[in-house]
Amino acid sequence: MSDATDTAVLRARGLRKEYGTGEGLVRAVDGIDLDIRAGETVAVMGPSGCGKSTLLHLLGGLDRPSGGEVTLNGRRIDDIGEKALARMRRTDVGFVFQAFHLLEELTAIENVELSALLAGRSPRAARRRAHELLEQVGLADRARFLPSALSGGQRQRVAIARALSNEPLVVLADEPTGNLDSAAILDVLQLFEKLHEAGQTLVIVTHDARIAATADRLISMRDGAFIDETHLTGGTTGRLGALAGLDD
């Protein structure tokens, strides 16, 4: 789908995922080609059940495809062993989920540093990095709070800090605002904009138009396949006045 396939950080070719057999066969992901360039923010939108979450799981190595290839930084990940795949997930991919998936018995900073520790960093380096990241997401003063003492928006920001812990090649976010109220959505939105400006590669699966609108590129998905792709950059600011009733 891209003309710059050489510089793609993440690439999929003929990607398929099927569940069930015979009459009950479901093609959740049905022959997808995708190229994500470094520094790009790509949103995948579509009605629930269109296969967008399954796609994200295949791209991040959380699930194995039924067919096709996934390449991360030039390296096939769809057919490597479990151990290598687990290592890749820890170091090269950052995940953000709708339900946060924080460990409830660990403080915010412990949640963030855990990924770095698992990836083999020293406790001191992991703690320093976790501090930086909490600062970056505006939660330095909540470092020692348990998730239960944080609001939904704050929990998601901790989860985003955790996703960034090992400086991943790509951050994959699955409905990151699905559980948030509108003020918290704005916080996450601003954070994604900041990451984008810092050059982080981001793939966001969402049905929230506000999050999708932060992307450079928007892909619409239906019945397991891409049906439309569009670049949102290009500027229409002149026309915003019309929406406010200013140019009649």
Add this chain to the structure above:
Amino acid sequence: MRQEVVLAMLAKEPSHGYELRTRLRDALGPLGDAMNAGQVYVTLTRLEKAGLLTVEKSDGSDPPDRSDRSDRSDRSDRKVYALTAGGQQRVAEWIAEVAWPRPDLAEFHLKLIAAASAGLADPLSIVDAQRRELLRRLRDAQRAAMAEPDRSDAALLLEGIVLRLQADLRWLEACEKNWTHRRSRS
């Protein structure tokens, strides 16, 4: 913009043309950039002719220092505008009036129906095209809103635009669902 808006922005106290334009600019933020100074001047002239405004030449004092000195050349800038009794009456009526722009949903709705029934186009691709355009605008509005200081007048207006766009996008989602369902039935 309606004449009453310009009139109401002068209701606080007799003001110079440049004060009026500064007030509008502060209230509208980046959206005010598209506003045409000449248009405001034309409106002021109409309001004067209608007896809703009185106009006096300024005492000659210069507008305070501003970066865009070229604005001073505008003829309305140095005049002082004040509401007449009729003008105050009109503003009071306008404030009390309940009006809301009617979004043209029926046009888009009928476009989908006509396209489908005459086989002119796939209604779902019409929905997709519309969504692309709305998302582009949402992106712009959102970025403009984030660039404004919290709780500023301009940020509040931009939030309104963001919310309206979201409502339109939700309706498109409903259109998509409905037309997908119709297609699978046929």
